[in-house]
Amino acid sequence: MIAAADLTVQRPRTLKQALQLLRDASAENQPLTPMAGGTDLFVTLNMGQRPSARYLDLWAIEKLRGVEATGKRGLVFGALATYTDCIESKAVHKRLPILVDAARQVGGVQIQNRGTLAGNIENGSPAADGVPVLMAADATVVLRSIDGERRVPLAAYYHGYRKTERRADELIVAVEVEVPDGTQRFDKVGTRAAQAISKVVMAAVGHRLAFGSVAPTVVRARALEAYVEAGGRDVAEAQRLALEDARPIDDVRSTAEYRRRVVANLVAAWLGGLDKPPRTR
């Protein structure tokens, strides 16, 4: 049961108010945890855990909503852009179709309506389905505080299990992607066909490859990428290199051994399709 009585929730209407609240709270050493759709948070609270007693509910800040297409291959996701927004965006379909695949496999419709990409990133779950896609597409996280903005590559955003680059007075305001060239591919191996948490996720854009659920954070397969970039196509070597970055463990959902096998199988399948002409929609 959610013991909501002793939770503090601030609901700013503007981004400026939000940033000021974050700054003040951080200065008083009582940081506010930003909250978007709440789809991860409510599960945690319902289980009797309380990651924080103080929340900043961003849902009312209209400015943070939506997906925008920029230039020829750019996409800008507002901090409140939901999975449904991705599914409904023509630009996402055209430029980063694997994000639509991923979004459709996140929870059910209710979760897709509330869950956000930015929340998915900041929550820091290694099993996030959207994050590998964004990471493989070289996405940039836009952080803003009352003092200004900075941009951090998503691939450098995580410092460890659920540890992120964000300072307590900062907010993710957007996620920017300049979609690179190349074949896109998304594979989710979950516990069932829907409403499933991933056991292994793989996302690829050209030679860029990211995995979920195989390390403390979503990871890029740098060693393998370098090998493929240099023209390497040997399957066994590629599989070996993938497992340098993908270092799964046993947990409640699966085993390390299983995840290693699946990673190897996915790499083989990816490699097989790599030099075929990119798909079009």
Place this chain on the structure above:
Amino acid sequence: MPKKSGRDGGARRAKSRSGELRTVGHNVARAEGVEKVTGAARYIDDLVFDDMLYGATLRSTVPAGRIVAVEKDPQFDWTGFVFVDHRDITAPGRNAVAMITEDQPFLAVDRVRHQAEPIWLVAHADRARLAAGLARITVRYEKEKAQLDFETATEVLKEIAIKRGDLDAAFARADVVVEGTYRTGAQEQLYIETNGVIAQPGAGDHADGITVHGSMQCPYYVVRALRVLLGLPEAKVRVVQTTTGGGFGGKEEYPSVLAGHAALLARKAGKPVKMVYERHEDLIATTKRHPSIITHRTAMKKDGTILGIDIDLRLDGGAYVTLSPVVLSRAAIHATGPYRADAVRIRGRVMMTHTPPNGAFRGFGAPQSQFAAEVHMDRIAAELGIEPIALRRKNLFNTGDVTATGQKLHDSVAAHEVLDRALARHAIATKAAAKARGKTAAKGAVKGAVKGATKNGAAANGAPLRGTGLALFFHGSGFTGGGEVKLASKAGIALTKDGVQLLVGSTEIGQGTRTMHAQIVAESLGIPYDMIDTADPDTARVPDSGPTVASRTCMVVGRILQRAAEKLRAQLGDYDDGKSFKKRARKLLEARGTVEVIEEYERPGDIVWNDTTYEGDAYGAYAWGANIADIEIDPISYQARCTHFTAVIDIGKAIHPILAEGQIEGGTLQGIGWALYEDVVMRDGKMHNASLTNYIIPTTLDTPPITVEIVEHPYKNGPFGAKGVGECPIDGPAAAIVNAIRAATGKRLDAVPATPERIMKALV
């Protein structure tokens, strides 16, 4: 000639099946349907009583140990809290959950024998305060060695033996002896509504009595448990079943425990107390399907004739006996599968482990033992080089054959027919699927570039492995052996000015009890279905019709109601329709005040059972089933997926065809879940994946198209020929799927759940 129906045969059925029946065999509106779909139905957590407290349970966090101390945080404000421990249970009450034995305490005294065992009960008017308080109570233990693995356990909770014929001689004559060992995992019932009750001091005029409202299958089991716990006579205990969101056996015995807890708190507080479990608590604390390990040794002639069957069967009982002896009994009696052998030996044991007690779950031991039997049949077929279907045909029960307990199967034996029908329906479905695939393949050629790459890479990496598997099974309806005689169930009918009211203790838990009983009575009285009302399942009003379990509610209780209706009809004299019935009813009511006919179970004369030697007619009748599973395995993820499922079940007579088909589809899917997805992960004696996120049941997208066909071989002692339907459908799917996996991969799994991790290990 028995009539058949397919799920798609509605129109055909209306013409061919109803015959002269006006209500039975027709798909009437569900009795409680409107209130459920409009949201008017009130579940236990919707109810709020004046001045009500909420109750919670302090549970053990070690699998075995001595309780050294229970301590409340002195810094915490305990105002308004009520506490109960074992010392609050006083003579003549007893700290024992009355079930088959009385070994399980309501509250631990000085020792705990499993994780999540109740130690203290706490109540408060505010739920949040209650949760905060519960977190401030600590238990100190002296840990003891825990036996967590039933395969190495030595303490036996119950043992039974079934013997028939000369086993040694059979094995001496055998051309080949085939041996195999099979394992099945625990399974959670996963009713959507968790366990919950409200206890209220007082019962009717008795201020010192107790009333419990709650979600449950068996109100009279709860009455008995409360009588023993509180030392009260039956008149002072009242139990009312509220609208119940599913049971599947999970609300057979456990509500007795929960009702006892709430009653203890309510009596101490002098106020109503509500206890409703959160999902996590429900998962870690309540009963599951017994895990099993079963070894078969079969003496075979080269031509495929079974000479002798030797089975060793062990179940994981958990820490207390609960219903394990009767689960074991049903498992053992069904352990040969629907096959004859002149020599049979079945040794069954329930092992004690320091884990939460396992208990009733749809099928009640038969799914475990018939999983082993049917996977073993495929092994025998492989070792003898005989077609699996031919091997089965050679040994399947026919009318006149004798079962392991020596029961001669007089009538209603449909083992061969369900097989024939399943093969026919499967052939049709396969043809249709091939045709549809042809079409999609053509479409796919165009769209392939779009979709192909994202579909788990299977297309890029070679096609999935495909296979088809078969399982045949049977399921005895009603209580085992002399159980029905002991139950002496009662049910009846009261005349009202608008029709009749059913007085029956059977519960509606989603399966259609109310509808089906009303149909039987309407048909028997010759009045319209909408003139039948059913009394609320309140033990102050309805008689003890026995528990709503064991596929007995239609065949056994329905038959009692039918007899009551026939008696009432005789009392009313001649009438031709609902209108003239009402006239006569009103006249009779004027003359007598109330008119009620209560009937009791009558043992059919030809049923004989010896509970000491385990010989005789184990069940009045059996339902018969055949399953064919088509599966494919993704070569990347090793996930086996069922692509089509055929289920043909003989249930004697479908009182309400749509509800019966729903039972078959639901039981089949629950069987598929057990076979492929549902894995209770235990750590240190506690369920580790106790959430809906991590305990995986199939979703709609994991559900294959299911072809259902009902076969109707009537049973003479069932109402309109009906036998049981609730459980039989879950006995076959696991074996059919594991046999299909073997067909697809050539590898033996011999265990469920067949998770991708297990399939991977078999393949690489």
